Amino acid sequence: MTQISEPQTITANDLLTGEVVYLTKHGVWAHQHSDAVTFDHPDRAALCLEQVSSRDIAVVGPYLARAKIDHHQAVKPVHFRDAIRATGPSNRFIGKQASPA
Amino acid sequence: MYNYTTFDKDFVATRAAQFRDQVQRRIEGSLTEDEFKPLRLMNGLYLLLHAYMLRVAIPYGTLNSRQMEALADIADRWDKGYAHFSTRQNIQFHWPKLPDVPDILAALAVDNMHAIQTSGACIRAVTADHFAGAAADELADPRPTAELVRQWSTDHPEFAFLPRKFKVAVTGSTQDRAVTKFHDIGLRLVQNKTGMPGYEVLVGGGFGRTPMIGQVLRGFLHQADLLPYLEAILQVYNQIGRRDNKYKARIKITLHEHGLEDIRQRVEENFALQRARFDGADQIILARIESDFTPPAFKTASTSCFGNHLAQNPAFNAFTKTNLHPHKNPDYAIVTVSLKAHGATPGDASSAQMRALADIAKHWSHDELRVSHEQNIVLPHVHKGDLPKVYKALQATGLATANIGLISDLIACPGMDYCDLATARSTNVAQRIALRFDALKQEHAIGPLKIKISGCINACGHHHAGHIGILGLEKAGAESYQITLGGDGSQTAAIGKPTGKGFSTDEIVPAIERLIKAYLAVRHDASEAFLTTFRRLGPAPFKAALYPLKDTHNEL
Numbered sequence A: 001m002t003q004i005s006e007p008q009t010i011t012a013n014d015l016l017t018g019e020v021v022y023l024t025k026h027g028v029w030a031h032q033h034s035d036a037v038t039f040d041h042p043d044r045a046a047l048c049l050e051q052v053s054s055r056d057i058a059v060v061g062p063y064l065a066r067a068k069i070d071h072h073q074a075v076k077p078v079h080f081r082d083a084i085r086a087t088g089p090s091n092r093f094i095g096k097q098a099s100p101a
Numbered sequence B: 001m002y003n004y005t006t007f008d009k010d011f012v013a014t015r016a017a018q019f020r021d022q023v024q025r026r027i028e029g030s031l032t033e034d035e036f037k038p039l040r041l042m043n044g045l046y047l048l049l050h051a052y053m054l055r056v057a058i059p060y061g062t063l064n065s066r067q068m069e070a071l072a073d074i075a076d077r078w079d080k081g082y083a084h085f086s087t088r089q090n091i092q093f094h095w096p097k098l099p100d101v102p103d104i105l106a107a108l109a110v111d112n113m114h115a116i117q118t119s120g121a122c123i124r125a126v127t128a129d130h131f132a133g134a135a136a137d138e139l140a141d142p143r144p145t146a147e148l149v150r151q152w153s154t155d156h157p158e159f160a161f162l163p164r165k166f167k168v169a170v171t172g173s174t175q176d177r178a179v180t181k182f183h184d185i186g187l188r189l190v191q192n193k194t195g196m197p198g199y200e201v202l203v204g205g206g207f208g209r210t211p212m213i214g215q216v217l218r219g220f221l222h223q224a225d226l227l228p229y230l231e232a233i234l235q236v237y238n239q240i241g242r243r244d245n246k247y248k249a250r251i252k253i254t255l256h257e258h259g260l261e262d263i264r265q266r267v268e269e270n271f272a273l274q275r276a277r278f279d280g281a282d283q284i285i286l287a288r289i290e291s292d293f294t295p296p297a298f299k300t301a302s303t304s305c306f307g308n309h310l311a312q313n314p315a316f317n318a319f320t321k322t323n324l325h326p327h328k329n330p331d332y333a334i335v336t337v338s339l340k341a342h343g344a345t346p347g348d349a350s351s352a353q354m355r356a357l358a359d360i361a362k363h364w365s366h367d368e369l370r371v372s373h374e375q376n377i378v379l380p381h382v383h384k385g386d387l388p389k390v391y392k393a394l395q396a397t398g399l400a401t402a403n404i405g406l407i408s409d410l411i412a413c414p415g416m417d418y419c420d421l422a423t424a425r426s427t428n429v430a431q432r433i434a435l436r437f438d439a440l441k442q443e444h445a446i447g448p449l450k451i452k453i454s455g456c457i458n459a460c461g462h463h464h465a466g467h468i469g470i471l472g473l474e475k476a477g478a479e480s481y482q483i484t485l486g487g488d489g490s491q492t493a494a495i496g497k498p499t500g501k502g503f504s505t506d507e508i509v510p511a512i513e514r515l516i517k518a519y520l521a522v523r524h525d526a527s528e529a530f531l532t533t534f535r536r537l538g539p540a541p542f543k544a545a546l547y548p549l550k551d552t553h554n555e556l
């Protein structure tokens, strides 16, 4: 498998609450981006996405999101859309940013 | 106000009950998301960036105090204590949970509200002039027509799956506050030479990626012919509107591709058939609806305390200069309540503010409220003698901002802070512009100016009609804001023209500031509004201000 320089996470929305969730290394869904498992191999990421898409009825619209590891070794989103999903709206202090883990 | 009949109530209650069953089946797993999505959208439920969003219809933007209180209760009980009034005169709850939505719909139904036809390829909730039944410049009240269209289009079996969504707006004034020229159908209440009431029918207007100004399909349509004529337009569109490409499916493209004459001929032929099918029952219904819209019992009382207060209270004085509009009864005024306190999100109101508005309407506006497409709330009938009390009550809840029609009274769609279709944020830009010009203490000197911001090409923020339009796009993984100039949503409608290269999120507010500085430098005097100056001089001085170091001729 080819190694890519940019890792990926799997993210979706929770069926019941609509809240943004991230697949963790334990195969469960967590609310915080920092808990997301990262995939360095695109094939593995795609396979895992296929599995959760077909099996997991507790989430809606799972997709692969670009991620990066910052200098504190923390997983961060790359795209500003994913950054807003990870924190909550920027126009008011509400959502994840207002209820940290 | 229109009162729901038993038929209306049963219909809404039945739909709410059906949706409860559908939600249950989705949660149990017997419906997949693909199966469930069209069902939830039919009931106004979207899944956006952070949560579900429930869009509730407020037909032609009209609410009574009880309904506003019910919406505040929903915001508190099932959402995060606030709601967003949209450019479609609707209200959106941005944080409901799926299992709660059936209870929310049931609560709405108690107060004659619902979320039906707020999504999907159907005829959407009809909009109208937010000053309807009150404005001094009104020729006829558009609400009975809007209500007739609502009843005709609700659950219309033939038009439940059109090529695309379909929007109708109605105005009864020469001053077009309902943006009729940018709707699929715009209806203008007019009279013919003999004084007969009827409509001018505009077709094919719209925003989105291909903005177009509606064209006159019929200069005069007799009032009694409205429904057969609408039926004829919709049938033609349903038959020949494109379904192969969703970007070419709106009626504006059908009109553009076939030509006005071709569409007119098809509609007239169909109209002749439709007319024979209507036996006058619709006119009986219209007469009944009209009786629901008789003017309130305006009181006769002294207005002297209004004049006294103007002299004593400069803040009140400033408020009356921007937030009042002439009422058809000279002792009354229309009050526009700004949901644009500097730095606030345009269109957002807390549940406490919604309750305060309900209370004010109950006491001092004949129990009526309106939602404007400009994301403000209107108190349509306030006696001038009560204005000081209304102002005080608004002040107490942070709703007395004196900025209607000024630079900080800007429209912004939810953008990427909420919307999953967005390419950039819009509310954030709106907040920063409002704060900047408040800090400069310049907005009253700048005068009338409409800035409209959309977070993507779908143009829900009406940026094409902004005197200054701002379109948020994504460029190389970052937000980029394109400025358009000279747009106008009124009777003198115009589509704003792009100025050139976009601005980053850090550059956009200084760019707007340069634009305004240029306007102040070139306007004749303070009485020449931004749009007038732009029309007089064209884009050159504004482009020079936006792109000071470059040859602006190369930008396009």
Ligand code: SF4
Pocket (backbone or CB within 6 Å): B413, B414, B415, B416, B419, B420, B421, B422, B423, B454, B455, B456, B457, B458, B459, B460, B461
């Ligand atoms: S214009 Fe785009 S970003 Fe704004 S609300 Fe509409 S679809 Fe969403």
